[in-house]
Amino acid sequence: xxxxxxxxxxxxxxGDSSVINCTYTDSSSTYLxxxxxxxxxxxxxxxxxxxxxxMKQDQRLTVLLNKKDKHLSLRIADTQTGDSAIYFCAxxxxxxxxxxxxxxxxTTLQVKP
Amino acid sequence: DAGVTQSPTHLIKTRGQQxxxxxxxxxxxxxxxxxxxxxxxxPQFIFQYYEEEERQRGNFPDRFSGxxxxxxxxxxxxxxxxxxxxALYLCAISPGQGSEKLFFGSGTQLSVL
Numbered sequence: 001x002x003x004x005x006x007x008x009x010x011x012x013x014x015g016d017s018s019v020i021n022c023t024y025t026d027s028s029s030t031y032l033x034x035x036x037x038x039x040x041x042x043x044x045x046x047x048x049x050x051x052x053x054x055m056k057q058d059q060r061l062t063v064l065l066n067k068k069d070k071h072l073s074l075r076i077a078d079t080q081t082g083d084s085a086i087y088f089c090a091x092x093x094x095x096x097x098x099x100x101x102x103x104x105x106x107t108t109l110q111v112k113p
Numbered sequence: 114d115a116g117v118t119q120s121p122t123h124l125i126k127t128r129g130q131q132x133x134x135x136x137x138x139x140x141x142x143x144x145x146x147x148x149x150x151x152x153x154x155x156p157q158f159i160f161q162y163y164e165e166e167e168r169q170r171g172n173f174p175d176r177f178s179g180x181x182x183x184x185x186x187x188x189x190x191x192x193x194x195x196x197x198x199x200a201l202y203l204c205a206i207s208p209g210q211g212s213e214k215l216f217f218g219s220g221t222q223l224s225v226l
Contacts, residue, residue: 004155031213042203043156043217050213088155092213099146099207100169101215103155 002026006089006104013112018076020107022089025070029091032065033101034074037086046074046087076109084111116142117206117218125224126194134189134221136204144207145187146215147179151200162187191223199225 003025012018024032030051035043049056049063049072056063062075076083086108090101116139126132136145144163148156158171162181176192191198201220208214 033215035217042219045214045216048213090155099144099161099163099205099215100158100171101156103157105153105155 002091002093002102004089004091004102004104006087006107008105009108009110011110011112012079014079014081016079018079018083018109018111020074020076020087020089020109022072022074022104023070024072024089024091024102026091026093026102027070028093029070031092032063032072033088033090033092034061034063035088035090035103037088037106043088079109079111081111081113084109116216117204119202119204119218119221121221122219123222123224125226127226128195129193132191132194132223134191134202134204134223135186136188136206136218137186138206140185142206142208142216143185144212145181145185146205146207147187147189148203148205148217149173149200150203150220156203159189194223194225196225199223 006022033048034046036046037043047058054065060077064073086106088106089104092101118137120135146161147159150156159173161169165181179189181187203220204218205215
């Protein structure tokens with residue numbers, strides 16, 4: 001079945017780049033997403049990429065997609081303490097109907113001053 | 114602002130009771146999806162409503178049911194709650210069928226004692 005996997009924890013120093021990785025199994029994925037969740041809060045949509053793209057940049061965020069290896073990454077440039085949160089990768093394989101996403105377990109990003 | 118309000122923010126129930134959770138999208142967001150997020154896990158898809166009908170359903174028992182009203186707001190009911198139903202319940206909205214974006218509310222934290 002569909003599955004999304006992420007490493008559980010990443011620690012970086014303030015000002016460094018962070019790279020969070022994700023793998024997925026569903027080759028029919030149409031969109032892939034990155035969400036951020038801060039303690040006690042819902043999920044904030046950071047960015048997403050269509051499966052026919054291999055890169056998307058949005059300010060400090062860069063998403064790379066390797067469709068052949070089913071690997072997605074999120075790079076955060078100049079990481080700040082405010083970036084400390086849990087980051088979720090998710091995929092949608094229902095074209096035209098985005099309601100059902102399959103999420104990974106989340107990667108906790110710790111940013112040290 | 115994700116454009117979706119959930120209530121209540123917290124709920125405490127004892128085993129066997131019924132719960133009702135509410136989700137109110139702002140106008141123009143007509144597809145509502147519900148997710149369950151257990152502690153330390155990624156969200157899991159429960160079901161989706163569009164035009165007042167359940168369109169998709171995840172792997173959840175019939176104790177979990179929902180409804181969508183003509184103004185697009187939605188309720189989720191959980192009958193005979195179990196300890197394992199303790200989780201954050203998230204409502205997510207899409208600005209119409211075919212949209213690739215999914216925005217989440219802040220959730221309702223359900224604790225079952």
